[in-house]
Amino acid sequence: MAAPSDAPDASRCPLCGESNRCAIEVERETGQAQPPCWCMEVDFGEALLARVPEAKRRLACICARCAAQAALQD
DSSP states (O other): OOOOOOOOOTOOOOTTTTBBHHHHHHHHOOOOOOOOOOGGGOOOOOOHHHOOOGGGTTSOOOOHHHHHHHHHHH
């Protein structure tokens, strides 16, 4: 029996755990070409990125909802 993995799920937002709907991850999983992901056009800002747990940084996209909520707080 394999031990559970602590590796982040690249299809989930590292902040809220919901689906991040990242086109890059969808393409990796399905092999189907996707349009450029919305996240490639967004400036997430240092404050939002600093909220991502260190072990999950640069491993999964922040979802649009978390990005929008952070933008409202700025």
